[in-house]
Amino acid sequence: MSDAITYRMNVQGMSCQHCVKAVTQAVQAQDPSAQVSVDLPQGRVEVTTSLPEESVKAIITDEGYTVQP
Template sequence: MHKFTLPDMSCGHCVAAITEALKDADPHARVEIDLPTKTAQVDSAQARDSLAHVLAEAGYPPAPAA
């Protein structure tokens, strides 16, 4: 399970765009998004760096991991 903080995510449209981008990259991914905390948890066979690239390409670059 990969957890990302997405500071640019602000609305339901963002949630839909992020979910779609991740599902396009891995149709079998399980995506859980928490809009109030601006986090996404992704259960995927894809590498974390690959998923981070997908998010950045969709316009939602993840914050650096703490």
């Protein structure tokens, strides 16, 4: 496994704990050792993972949320 990197991104569309759970589970389905932290009021997600950043963004987008550039 490669070294983990922390990505911080702004994500639109998250409003509740279900959103937090959906994003967390989706990322961890691809990288079970990933650490996901969601700040709902600020609309921010922090992910520490060995996955590439574009993969993390795609996973979150596939869950129905918008990752801001």
